[in-house]
Amino acid sequence: MRSLGVYVILLMGFLVMGCSIRPEPIAYGSDGCHFCSMTIVDRQHAAQIVTNKGKAFKFDAVECMVNHLKDIDIVSVKLFLANDYQAPGELIDAKKATFLISKDIPSPMGEYLSAFHSINEAEHVEAENNGKLYSWEELLTRFKVQ
Helix, strand or coil, X not given: CHHHHHHHHHHHHHHHHHCCCCCCCCCCCCCECCCCCCECCCCCCCEEEEECCCCEEEECCHHHHHHHHCCCCHHHEEEEEEEECXXXXXXXXXXCCEEEXXXXXXXXXXXXXXXXXXXXXXXXXXXXXCCEEECHHHHHHHXXXX
């Protein structure tokens, strides 16, 4: 009977670990974009959403993620993540990020869209590359998500 208790505790532990809401690592060069099916290779522009149920969807570019949001109930998304242009491969909270659209910085799907963890970094890169800065809400409006 004691071993049954151990199994129950182990099962509960696996259930709790399996239900956590967190991003999944992106396997650059092999994971495909959920929106356009292209292979994700660009560490500066990839993105990801994680639903309230913990399911992760990976994208090769922020523009793919934002366009995907038009097809789903945004309320079902817990995490909106984008790679920080200044720290390739590092996912940041897209809701807190500053975005730059600059013809001098190409992105995988041709929208010239990059994410930055701080407005200061974005302003610095924008000053060198021209373009326009957007908050998360402004970006959603530009892409007609809301």
